[in-house]
Amino acid sequence: MTNGGTVAHSDADPAPEGDGFPRDRRLEAYRWMVTARVVDERALSLQRQGRIGFYAPLSGQEAAQVGAAYALRPEDWVFPAYRELAVALVRGVPLRSLFDQLVGNSADLSKGTQMPNHFAYRAQHFVSASSPIGTQITQAVGAAMAMQRRHDRAATITFFGDGATSSNDFHAGLNFAGVFRAPTVFFCQNNQWAISLPRERQTVSATLAEKAAAYGFPGVVVDGNDLEAVYRVVRAARLRAIAGEGPTLIEAQVYRFGPHSTSDDPRRYRTDSQVAEARQRDPILLLKERLLSEGLLDAASEQELWESVRAEAARAFEAAERAPPLDPHTLFDNVFATPTPRLAEERGEYDRLVREGLGKP
Amino acid sequence: MTNGGTVAHSDADPAPEGDGFPRDRRLEAYRWMVTARVVDERALSLQRQGRIGFYAPLSGQEAAQVGAAYALRPEDWVFPAYRELAVALVRGVPLRSLFDQLVGNSADLSKGTQMPNHFAYRAQHFVSASSPIGTQITQAVGAAMAMQRRHDRAATITFFGDGATSSNDFHAGLNFAGVFRAPTVFFCQNNQWAISLPRERQTVSATLAEKAAAYGFPGVVVDGNDLEAVYRVVRAARLRAIAGEGPTLIEAQVYRFGPHSTSDDPRRYRTDSQVAEARQRDPILLLKERLLSEGLLDAASEQELWESVRAEAARAFEAAERAPPLDPHTLFDNVFATPTPRLAEERGEYDRLVREGLGKP
Amino acid sequence: MSELTIVQAVNRGLTEAMRQDPDVLILGEDVGINGGVFRATEGLFKEFGADRVVDTPLSETGILGAAIGMALYGLKPIAEIQFLDFIYPAFDQIVSELAKFRYRSGGQYPCHVVVRAPYGGGIKGGLYHSQSTEAYFAHTAGLKVAIPSTPADAKGLLLTAIHDEDPVIFLEPKRIYRSVTGEVPDGDHRVPFGSARLVREGSNVTLVAYGAMVPAVTEAAETLANEGISAEVLDLRTLVPLDEAAVVRSVEKTGRAVLVHEAARFCGFGGELAAILAEKAFFSLKAPIARVTGYDTPFPYALEHVYLPNPEKIAHAARSTVRGG
Amino acid sequence: MSELTIVQAVNRGLTEAMRQDPDVLILGEDVGINGGVFRATEGLFKEFGADRVVDTPLSETGILGAAIGMALYGLKPIAEIQFLDFIYPAFDQIVSELAKFRYRSGGQYPCHVVVRAPYGGGIKGGLYHSQSTEAYFAHTAGLKVAIPSTPADAKGLLLTAIHDEDPVIFLEPKRIYRSVTGEVPDGDHRVPFGSARLVREGSNVTLVAYGAMVPAVTEAAETLANEGISAEVLDLRTLVPLDEAAVVRSVEKTGRAVLVHEAARFCGFGGELAAILAEKAFFSLKAPIARVTGYDTPFPYALEHVYLPNPEKIAHAARSTVRGG
């Protein structure tokens, strides 16, 4: 067991045996993918209604995220960007917790300090996400170096986008990982866009995966719409990592179906037909067809699944919305372990203002 | 002709024809290499005597620097690090100017603002060097993008070390150059050490040159002790650049014979025998042998050459030492084009102090 | 004259400068076909093409490094940083290089880059889409820092910045990008650096602000006027160069100062202002100098209304200062 | 007790902490076999091995990112930045990540990294081996900032930093690394954060300083004493948390303040001190608050003796403050 927090028991703990995706968990994985899609739909509409302030959808990236998350063990640490909601779900973070974060209520484990999508769940070793692109990459390497030093048989995985390959931390992180043989899996979701910049103009290398060569370790391209393929490469990379063989860069090729975020209008830089074409390889569709053909799903159970997930999401969101708002005093918490005199004074200043009828919550 | 400054006429303008190093300039090139070596010797001893404050020798890197510099044209721009004294010499910077900078006197074109070795000579398009590792790399790419936009048939070259390949600017600079096909030559002098860190622990890739692949353009390894080989690859890279074919990364493999700088004691991290071995391929020795065998040099003229260079260097340094010191008021110059009221006030404050007998120069 | 929002005025300023001078170009993330995430560069890509409105890879290090190289060569690059919060990967290029090029080369290499960045809170942006870290730049010798609060100043200060010879950090108050409108002169409108704007005359207390805090301070001054307190309001417009004379003169008249910014208080720009006053207007001061600022916490998300200065907090501080409360 | 220099005291502090706790480790450039370019980590590589004294590639981004990851996992990393001037490639990790981890995760992810860096001028280091940019860090909510000026404090504050739960920027005055010596307690010596050191009692004027300016200020106080001016000298020791009470108390007593640092004046730490005094000690102030600081230029090379505050300049300012000159 690793530092501090206990890993909560998670139904999603895959304890994978064999190389293939465990057959008996395919349906469960499918449910997680559907859940992510449902959350996307719901969140986009809630944002339009002004009930949440912002959202960055992951539609199109469900298989990549769920496949990768299934290949991990509870003791592994996840260093996400801001789009990794499905990873959090598979790790065992309750929907309700995710919604508490979107709302920023008093139940939010991050105490409403962050914009929607910037999740942090210590119990699931899901490290706090930030907005600056790439910063999690070097951190994941550092945590992996710590695992090495503690002789913990675990790995870190970090999620980032195609755009993040241009970041300082990509370069530093991969280089450190190569030099120190850190047990890290670099998982790049190449969704073809960094807001309006297409992948081809982000960098000239033929693939993103091949950049690993510059750091002396392997890079792998995988079809990110294929749950099982993703699972296999991540699992192999993880095993490599914990065997002391060093890091791996994985490029999961996907397509971002939705806008970059609710602040974005993708029609300014891409056509609907491009998106329609990409949607033909919708990862949910692909897995559904496979499950149907294998008899693990039929039209009726599929229908039912979506409905039950929708109902579950609706309930969870409403509960999050009903939760009490944050106590304004939490503004001054967690800057430091113990408030400095200055912070205590400012808290007192705020209290005085409230007493005098100003700045009420 | 490019922006602003006129390129002073330089004897060193090679106007190279044909691919090989011009035969009639080999002796001249040798003289530059000897000059650099002599400056190193002299500067190290001057520093020990406390007559200059700091010095970073380039011994071992003469052929790489001189070979690269000969492949350039006056209209090209050089973005150096702090060790490129021989490049400055070949570009036509007078020895005296270099010594003015080492001393930081009133004749120093950089007005004594910088530590020794941080040269800047606008007339020779030798851009101001700074200490932070790597920062010149992206700047060279930007200047090359400016040349593109101005349709100037010129290129930029940037010099940096093996350590600098780990910098943020290496990654950003090479990536931008790839994406924008910038006419830039990235010239890495791999002298095997970043202070005490050996090349193998800087990064795991087999060569530094191969890192270019991650950015979609060629990387070339060259024997940096071989003047002519360096000349050929830099010349080819330059021609590629101005033909609009994009950047090239060149790794010149050399060995740093001396300490990292006068603040460094290399015996803490490497053995004398390692250095002795490397010195067997001293670039000056190699070229000397060639010139001797080709009859361009004989023992007597070789002896004479060293003596005349030593005498020239001694004269130039003494002149630099005799030059008047800086006017203390220059402290307040060149922060902005025109001093702000605040700076004018501080200058006045300083004058008052001097008038009252304090802080006299 | 046209009635414009602040972001439109920025857009007009950019258009004007690019039409005037073919050496002016813009580089940044999503500035081209997308027109910038705030639409500040809308239409420029179409008018000036990909060579002058350059969509870059996702690297602020690269953006600033490239802009500096261009400037050294003689172009006039304008670097857009998508949010001020994302400027830190470029911090080394800004403080080590941009700010020091002219100085360290003894004037041989001026380095004129304009760095534009939307800054500040009030848009529910949380920790990473809300910060005001102007103090970092103001403390860095060699950088000028401009922060407009009106559409006319947005265009006028921007054109001055583009025609300046020194590096300028140009911070745009995104919170009032669209909420504040005003008349903006057409053509080559310029507002000089180092000259504060007297927003409102008054005699009892001086309120000093800049950027998005100017409307808040102005509103506070109106409230105070109704209570019989006459507040003078100064909009600094540029922090570097600073119009110290205007600040000192005003406080010599009123005897009281309330310094307002949304950045954290500790070591913020208000500290510099207070120090100037405590040195140069000392004998005129009738009351302690007050600061109304963000608290010394990271910028929050759900509680940004608690964090930010607002007209009530400002008026309250002014009242206490005047009444000795 | 041992008589040590400051850099030796740092070395002892590191050794002590690493012996106490196997989770403490050091990473940085040239910290291993080379023992650090200033020899602060001398001997540690031999005692603790390459796993705990980690020579990294040349990337401050990587050093800080890795240190943060290690800290999140539960180790206690100490990151050495070779010169404070080279911290900027890590600035994003420091201000966006290190400073905000605990806050943004609602306390789930404390992030305790100690960042050690030699800082300051007086060693003929020019622009890039001399800077004092403590104000950047002091302005960043979530960071603590410690700056010792004596060997005992160097060890004591460092051990406190390593045992703290929050990120600490630990700035070491390299100019006096070897020139100042003093008795240092053996073993687990700790000096609390947020408690200024009263270097010298006085009644006419308070001189406030930290780091390498403390000896200069102390020397000025001696000169002043010979002239009949009794100067109180405070060494802040930590800028965050700041011992405001000590500063205010002293100025309430003396009525006069001279604030000293080698960083550029504009928006420097002296501004914050002046603002605190102009608010909280206002009614005790008998004279304008003076600042003796570096000028608002980049740090020079040949002229650093002109740039830097020295005992003469400090004494001069104190004299003017006391005599109303």
Ligand SMILES: Cc1ncc(C[n+]2csc(CCOP(=O)(O)OP(=O)(O)O)c2C)c(N)n1
């Ligand atoms: C350092 C930094 N610069 C700019 C931004 C603004 N920004 C937010 S997301 C984004 C694009 C990211 O693209 P990518 O890495 O491909 O991830 P994706 O959004 O496609 O998942 C940009 C430019 C940022 N968050 N951080």
Ligand SMILES: Cc1ncc(C[n+]2csc(CCOP(=O)(O)OP(=O)(O)O)c2C)c(N)n1
């Ligand atoms: C950003 C930064 N970090 C650290 C340093 C301190 N430093 C100066 S030179 C050097 C090593 C550089 O190695 P390399 O790039 O190989 O160049 P070389 O000195 O061998 O020519 C280091 C670490 C620096 N100057 N800049």
Ligand SMILES: [Mg+2]
């Ligand atoms: Mg993407």
Ligand SMILES: [Mg+2]
């Ligand atoms: Mg080297």
